[in-house]
Amino acid sequence: MIFLNLLTEGQEPVNLLYRPKLIPMRERLMEQMNNSPVGSVFYYDMNQVEGINGSGIDELIAKPIKEFIEHYKTDDKYLVLMNLNEEHDHIYNINLTLKEENVTVVGKQNEKIEIIGHIGDSLREILDIAHELREVTARDISDRLDKKLNLTSTQLNKLNEMRLLKRYEVQLEEGGRQYIYRSLFY
Known part of the structure; x- marks a missing residue:
């Protein structure tokens, strides 16, 4: 179980909306994921995220999952979302984009397991x-x-x-x- 910080140390909660700012974040996270042992489960703490749109979901959730799926026989890695927030409509927004991308992720909101996507x-x-x-x-x-x-x-x-x-x-x-x-x- 590996907890990954979406934000850098000390950064205030943010809106993940603008793709050019998200690409370096995804690259940093993917480097951590690629350097982690086979069988790793990565947890994003969504408590750090206020708003997220299709660009944020695509860069930070869909693309890593697609890479895990592509290499599932050799890398055996997984992504989970924690602390999904009702106030910020995380599940609704993520679900819309992941259905379009034909990807699914599991997460937790208020200790309830949620299956999000296609x-x-x-x-x-x-x-x-x-x-x-x-x-x-x-x-x-x-x-x-x-x-x-x-x-x-x-x-x-x-x-x-x-x-x-x-x-x-x-x-x-x-x-x-x-x-x-x-x-x-x-």
Whole structure:
């Protein structure tokens, strides 16, 4: 778990609205992300952000997530938003842009987990269960939703590729292996 400061030390909360000022910020954050170990989960503290528009969301949220998705097999990195603010309409604004960009992120607002962006109802339902249980297997989801095991396995894998759930492998006593999918808030 790595907390990244969107702002430099001592900087007052800001509005992230003007792309030319956001590009150096994204480059600084991406350098930190690229130099972090495989498997890292990065947390942005949105408490530091008053307003954010499509430019801010694209530069600081969508582009890093797209890079994580592109390199998911080798880098295994994730981005989470913390302290989303109702007063500043963070979820509404981020959701609009991420849906257009075909990207999804998870965040917390008032200790409630929020799924923001482009995601279908079936994947959302599985992601909600994974956050509720903290860790799940394809069998857990299959049994709970009365779906075929192959389908839930594929859907959980898709959520991992989208960088919304961490995945790790365990060896089973009876032989073989099993993937376990973990909430990014665990």
